[in-house]
Amino acid sequence: xxxxxxxxxxxxxxxxxxxxxxxxxxxxxxxxxxxxxxxxxxxxxxxxxxxxxxxxxxxxxxxxxxxxxxxxxxxxxxxxxxxxxxxxxxxxxxxxxxxxxxxxxxxxxxxxxxxxxxxxxxxxxxxxxxxxxxxxxxxxxxxxxxxxxxxxxxxxxxxxxxxxxxxxxxxxxxxxxxxxxxxxxxxxxxxxxxxxxxxxxxxxxxxxxxxxxxxxxxxxxxxxxxxxxxxxxxxxxxxxxxxxxxxxxxxxxxxxxxxxxxxxxxxxxxxxxxxxxxxxxxxxxxxxxxxxxxxxxxxxxxxxxxxxxxxxxxxxxxxxxxxxxxxxxxxxxxxxxxxxxxxxxxxxxxxxxxxxxxxxxxxxxxxxxxxxxxxxxxxxxxxxxxxxxxxxxxxxxxxxxxxxxxxxxxxxxxxxxxxxxxxxxxxxxxxxxxxxxxxxxxxxxx
Amino acid sequence: xxxxxxxxxxxxxxxxxxxxxxxxxxxxxxxxxxxxxxxxxxxxxxxxxxxxxxxxxxxxxxxxxxxxxxxxxxxxxxxxxxxxxxxxxxxxxxxxxxxxxxxxxxxxxxxxxxxxxxxxxxxxxxxxxxxxxxxxxxxxxxxxxxxxxxxxxxxxxxxxxxxxxxxxxxxxxxxxxxxxxxxxxxxxxxxxxxxxxxxxxxxxxxxxxxxxxxxxxxxxxxxxxxxxxxxxxxxxxxxxxxxxxxxxxxxxxxxxxxx
Numbered sequence: 001x002x003x004x005x006x007x008x009x010x011x012x013x014x015x016x017x018x019x020x021x022x023x024x025x026x027x028x029x030x031x032x033x034x035x036x037x038x039x040x041x042x043x044x045x046x047x048x049x050x051x052x053x054x055x056x057x058x059x060x061x062x063x064x065x066x067x068x069x070x071x072x073x074x075x076x077x078x079x080x081x082x083x084x085x086x087x088x089x090x091x092x093x094x095x096x097x098x099x100x101x102x103x104x105x106x107x108x109x110x111x112x113x114x115x116x117x118x119x120x121x122x123x124x125x126x127x128x129x130x131x132x133x134x135x136x137x138x139x140x141x142x143x144x145x146x147x148x149x150x151x152x153x154x155x156x157x158x159x160x161x162x163x164x165x166x167x168x169x170x171x172x173x174x175x176x177x178x179x180x181x182x183x184x185x186x187x188x189x190x191x192x193x194x195x196x197x198x199x200x201x202x203x204x205x206x207x208x209x210x211x212x213x214x215x216x217x218x219x220x221x222x223x224x225x226x227x228x229x230x231x232x233x234x235x236x237x238x239x240x241x242x243x244x245x246x247x248x249x250x251x252x253x254x255x256x257x258x259x260x261x262x263x264x265x266x267x268x269x270x271x272x273x274x275x276x277x278x279x280x281x282x283x284x285x286x287x288x289x290x291x292x293x294x295x296x297x298x299x300x301x302x303x304x305x306x307x308x309x310x311x312x313x314x315x316x317x318x319x320x321x322x323x324x325x326x327x328x329x330x331x332x333x334x335x336x337x338x339x340x341x342x343x344x345x346x347x348x349x350x351x352x353x354x355x356x357x358x359x360x361x362x363x364x365x366x367x368x369x370x371x372x373x374x375x376x377x378x379x380x381x382x383x384x385x386x387x388x389x390x391x392x393x394x395x396x397x398x399x400x401x402x403x404x405x406x407x408x409x410x411x412x413x414x415x416x417x418x419x420x421x422x423x424x425x426x427x428x429x430x431x432x433x434x435x436x437x438x439x440x441x442x443x444x445x446x
Numbered sequence: 447x448x449x450x451x452x453x454x455x456x457x458x459x460x461x462x463x464x465x466x467x468x469x470x471x472x473x474x475x476x477x478x479x480x481x482x483x484x485x486x487x488x489x490x491x492x493x494x495x496x497x498x499x500x501x502x503x504x505x506x507x508x509x510x511x512x513x514x515x516x517x518x519x520x521x522x523x524x525x526x527x528x529x530x531x532x533x534x535x536x537x538x539x540x541x542x543x544x545x546x547x548x549x550x551x552x553x554x555x556x557x558x559x560x561x562x563x564x565x566x567x568x569x570x571x572x573x574x575x576x577x578x579x580x581x582x583x584x585x586x587x588x589x590x591x592x593x594x595x596x597x598x599x600x601x602x603x604x605x606x607x608x609x610x611x612x613x614x615x616x617x618x619x620x621x622x623x624x625x626x627x628x629x630x631x632x633x634x635x636x637x638x639x640x641x642x643x644x645x646x647x648x649x650x651x652x653x654x655x656x657x658x659x660x661x662x663x664x665x666x667x668x669x670x671x672x673x674x675x676x677x678x679x680x681x682x683x684x685x686x687x688x689x690x691x692x693x694x695x696x697x698x699x700x701x702x703x704x705x
Contacts, residue, residue, distance in 0.1 A: 002702045003680075010697070015677050017654050026679060029662055029669045030655040037677075054654055064657045065643045069636060083705040102494045111539070111558065112496040117636070123671040132703055134695035135682030137675065145563075152532070152566035188704060233686050239700040267704055271688055289704035300702060346704045 005332035008051040009306035013078040020051035040068040075115040091178035091285030092355035131351040142170040169282040187218025188289035191252035191343040225283035229272035242298040248344040264347040274426035284349040296338030304328035368420040371430040499541040507593040512581035522573040531570035538562040554635035
């Protein structure tokens with residue numbers, strides 16, 4: 001979906017006043033909303049449907065007299081609630097980061113970092129890149145502070161961990177789960193929208209499972225990421241791109257289970273390969289869903305959802321007529337619409353970047369390397385009697401009681417040694433046995 | 447409500463054999479004592495690294511008037527021979543915040559100093575910063591900067607560099623010499639913007655754009671910068687999107703998603 005023709009709703013997250021349609025004047029400096037980023041009182045709010053205008057009841061003068069630097073709260077007022085709610089879009093960014101404990105995120109919780117301490121801003125250009133939006137003004141990476149050899153003890157373990165850094169993104173080990181404090185959305189089926197009599201229903205954490213405006217939702221919490229090779233580039237499907245619909249069309253009346261089976265149109269996928277030295281194994285949340293497409297033009301359809309006003313006869317959220325919504329939405333985007341529509345499966349890879357655990361929360365070796373399970377020492381490769389505490393590495397995934405005590409549901413991770421599925425990533429199996437990407441181990445192991 | 451996450455047992459440290467396993471640069475801050483025993487599951491009572499650093503920054507250090515001057519080459523060698531290294535570090539993270547430093551101006555916020563990370567980057571050369579030792583042999587071989595460096599022209603050591611100068615000369619000097627690390631103010635500090643209470647002049651019950659007008663009175667340059675950015679235009683260089691690297695793309699034009 002896309003903000004075109006839905007501006008008044010979507011631009012409540014624009015740092016400006018009055019972007020309600022394509023007549024918005026981007027050159028007029030008075031249209032800038034300084035307060036949304038520079039509020040320090042926590043009282044500034046925008047009207048959700050007001051094209052970026054603030055809530056009329058707040059004391060703007062008081063807020064203006066207390067401006068200051070940005071904070072997790074100001075950035076989070078939009079970035080924590082993208083997609084229509086707290087934690088909906090991002091795998092590991094949500095309102096808990098306003099006041100995080102150190103196990104939420106070591107940087108923001110342990111060290112009280114604000115966003116711009118990593119996303120170092122110059123002349124209001126904020127570096128960082130996302131899997132979702134293509135625009136970028138520079139990158140923010142772990143190595144900006146941590147260097148290429150971040151494990152800086154002098155022991156054997158640090159040596160091995162640093163070796164991993166050429167092949168594995170930091171978050172793979174250091175953010176082993178996502179949505180740890182709050183469920184995040186992983187499924188959105190638009191094809192079932194429109195039933196105003198259907199109850200909303202709530203999931204176990206209070207999250208809605210259906211809404212007549214939007215359709216069926218699926219959520220996850222404490223989830224193991226999907227891993228893929230990534231060199232930092234993304235392959236995107238953009239508005240106006242023709243897509244191959246073969247095998248991706250769903251019957252809107254089929255069961256939810258049936259709808260999920262089959263091929264997906266890829267909206268955003270990591271670029272990379274095991275053979276590429278610049279690619280690393282990287283963790284992602286995969287967002288899947290069902291959305292409309294035009295079988296004649298092979299374009300994904302952008303509906304007009306949010307009404308322009310009282311007189312609007314085409315907005316889906318007012319009139320519940322997809323046909324009119326597609327005609328208006330595509331016209332607003334300057335794209336053709338044949339008048340025929342189908343529902344297709346799509347997926348989108350969201351890279352995990354935040355909620356980095358303290359070091360003791362990183363994955364243990366055995367959580368990926370099944371070949372090490374049951375080992376007691378490092379004797380396989382090293383002289384015996386090395387002083388490495390192998391037991392420490394062997395604790396992975398065994399005992400989950402404290403997790404349950406704190407309200408997690410980690411049962412699906414008990415006794416796991418397959419955080420990375422090496423075969424899915426192109427290996428014959430555990431590289432300890434089968435060799436790495438570029439180096440063969442000196443000794444074969446049976 | 448504050449969300450508390452307790453790591454499950456897979457996320458608890460086992461006992462460490464090494465006196466410190468400095469395991470992940472920068473992500474540190476657990477005290478030396480907790481590195482030798484498995485900590486209990488952290489709860490609300492566990493202080494964050496930042497809280498510990500604030501407490502530590504507030505500690506008063508008695509002034510060390512007499513120091514032992516030693517050739518830096520020989521001192522470096524001697525400390526290495528002593529076996530002094532990052533494993534002996536008790537405070538892995540400091541907030542460099544001292545009333546001495548802020549006596550005249552308070553334009554910038556305290557510096558976060560990643561002690562262990564610097565020790566590692568310097569190959570455990572403690573002498574690089576801890577250049578002299580207290581003359582009193584009972585004292586530690588290495589002491590905090592602020593134990594020797596106080597206000598400029600301290601009556602007991604008038605020729606000694608003040609704390610603010612000491613920090614700036616040592617940090618920026620080394621960053622320049624090593625060609626690594628920030629050398630500008632905002633590389634280490636966040637700005638402390640001035641109190642705007644009396645700077646903002648507004649009509650009664652101002653309209654949003656009237657507030658922005660007031661901001662523009664001083665910040666027109668910032669506004670001109672801002673209107674060229676992705677947060678304003680909702681599009682920007684798609685530098686990391688294959689086949690589109692030279693296009694301006696974003697929600698304002700052709701980005702789409704499945705939300």
